[in-house]
Amino acid sequence: MATIFERMKAIIVEQLGVEGEEVVPSASFGDDLGADSLDLVELIMTVEEEFSNPTRKIEISDEEAEKMATVQDAIDYLRDLGVEEDEVRKPA
Amino acid sequence: MLKTAICDLFGIEYPIIQGGMAYLGTAELVSAVSNAGGLGIIGAGNSEPDWVRQQIRLTRQLTDKPFGVNILLMSPFAEQVVDVVLEERVAVVTTGAGNPGVYIPRFKQAGIKVMPVLASVALAKRLERAGVDAVVAEGMESGGHIGEVTTMALVPQVVDGVQIPVVAAGGIGDGRGLAAALALGAQGVQIGTRFVCSEECIAHPGYKQKILQAHERSTVASGQSTGHPLRCLQNRLTRQFEEMEKAGVSKEELESFGMNRYYQGAIEGNLDNGSLIAGQVAGLIKEIKPVRVIIDEMMTEAEAIIAGLKNSYSED
Numbered sequence: 001m002a003t004i005f006e007r008m009k010a011i012i013v014e015q016l017g018v019e020g021e022e023v024v025p026s027a028s029f030g031d032d033l034g035a036d037s038l039d040l041v042e043l044i045m046t047v048e049e050e051f052s053n054p055t056r057k058i059e060i061s062d063e064e065a066e067k068m069a070t071v072q073d074a075i076d077y078l079r080d081l082g083v084e085e086d087e088v089r090k091p092a
Numbered sequence: 093m094l095k096t097a098i099c100d101l102f103g104i105e106y107p108i109i110q111g112g113m114a115y116l117g118t119a120e121l122v123s124a125v126s127n128a129g130g131l132g133i134i135g136a137g138n139s140e141p142d143w144v145r146q147q148i149r150l151t152r153q154l155t156d157k158p159f160g161v162n163i164l165l166m167s168p169f170a171e172q173v174v175d176v177v178l179e180e181r182v183a184v185v186t187t188g189a190g191n192p193g194v195y196i197p198r199f200k201q202a203g204i205k206v207m208p209v210l211a212s213v214a215l216a217k218r219l220e221r222a223g224v225d226a227v228v229a230e231g232m233e234s235g236g237h238i239g240e241v242t243t244m245a246l247v248p249q250v251v252d253g254v255q256i257p258v259v260a261a262g263g264i265g266d267g268r269g270l271a272a273a274l275a276l277g278a279q280g281v282q283i284g285t286r287f288v289c290s291e292e293c294i295a296h297p298g299y300k301q302k303i304l305q306a307h308e309r310s311t312v313a314s315g316q317s318t319g320h321p322l323r324c325l326q327n328r329l330t331r332q333f334e335e336m337e338k339a340g341v342s343k344e345e346l347e348s349f350g351m352n353r354y355y356q357g358a359i360e361g362n363l364d365n366g367s368l369i370a371g372q373v374a375g376l377i378k379e380i381k382p383v384r385v386i387i388d389e390m391m392t393e394a395e396a397i398i399a400g401l402k403n404s405y406s407e408d
């Protein structure tokens with residue numbers, strides 16, 4: 001059980017190799033967290049995997065991905081798709 | 093004869109694809125490669141859309157075989173070149189320097205085969221999902237804009253990551269390279285530098301000579317700080333560029349300093365102050381040959397190597 005932010009933070013720390021305290025909701029992926037375009041593609045693929053479950057497959061298009069500048073943007077996007085805080089992660 | 097899924101996909105005889113070299117992927121080279129059984133690719137680079145259209149039409153006069161267009165996604169004309177390719181119904185599109193995701197539905201709808209050039213497993217997976225027909229996994233040995241992973245490490249990882257055919261690029265210049273690429277799980281190779289030193293390529297003779305004189309350590313990847321490193325033969329320009337980078341010159345200034353340098357080097361033959369794009373394979377290239385000879389020799393050599401591998405080791 002973890003919040004959407006906590007799950008996002010774990011992915012970002014793992015993928016971008018940044019320190020946990022750098023990952024705040026207002027942090028931008030590019031300028032603050034140092035992600036280049038290929039890092040972002042990897043991040044999106046991992047987010048899709050993390051938040052998809054047998055009843056809800058998440059696929060983020062390039063257009064949607066481009067709009068997500070900050071960690072908060074990504075969290076808002078996931079909430080809009082029906083991802084809830086403290087979801088129990090079901091095996092795929 | 094060595095045939096792979098890439099040959100069937102594009103309707104070509106040999107699994108050899110010409111890199112989409114800016115300024116050099118002209119009707120002359122493209123038609124020569126396609127006529128010799130490979131897949132020629134017009135290099136749109138930063139050229140204007142009208143030039144691309146003219147090259148497509150010229151190529152059609154010189155060959156009835158399939159050929160493609162490479163779209164440099166960073167080009168200021170990228171969007172218009174996409175329109176030209178759609179209007180002209182080119183058989184194949186390859187893309188470079190970016191993520192072509194947004195254009196793919198339009199190409200698919202027009203029945204155009206799409207094969208992005210990339211240097212990342214995640215991007216390959218994502219573009220497979222978007223419907224591309226194949227991918228070129230390009231290692232950092234390549235000339236021009238490069239990623240960070242070597243061909244040897246990248247190709248098998250991309251092969252494992254996707255179901256569609258993978259073409260290997262970077263560091264391949266003869267039949268040994270082709271055989272190695274097939275061993276890594278690739279279904280074909282994309283070649284740039286070797287074709288620069290062909291009779292048909294319109295590159296300046298001085299530039300071709302520089303490649304013939306090069307050895308394995310002659311190239312350098314400049315512009316790491318701009319996020320778009322470019323591999324070229326080392327010369328006065330690359331040394332100057334390196335000094336500017338060390339001095340902390342801004343990305344914008346570096347980019348404007350680098351503008352049009354490839355045209356000056358490759359076409360005008362400014363060997364000191366132009367960009368002489370070449371891959372690390374340059375040291376392997378000793379002679380200017382006709383395209384058909386390059387391709388035939390590569391195929392013959394690769395087949396001989398594959399057939400002879402079992403004799404190079406003992407079973408016990």
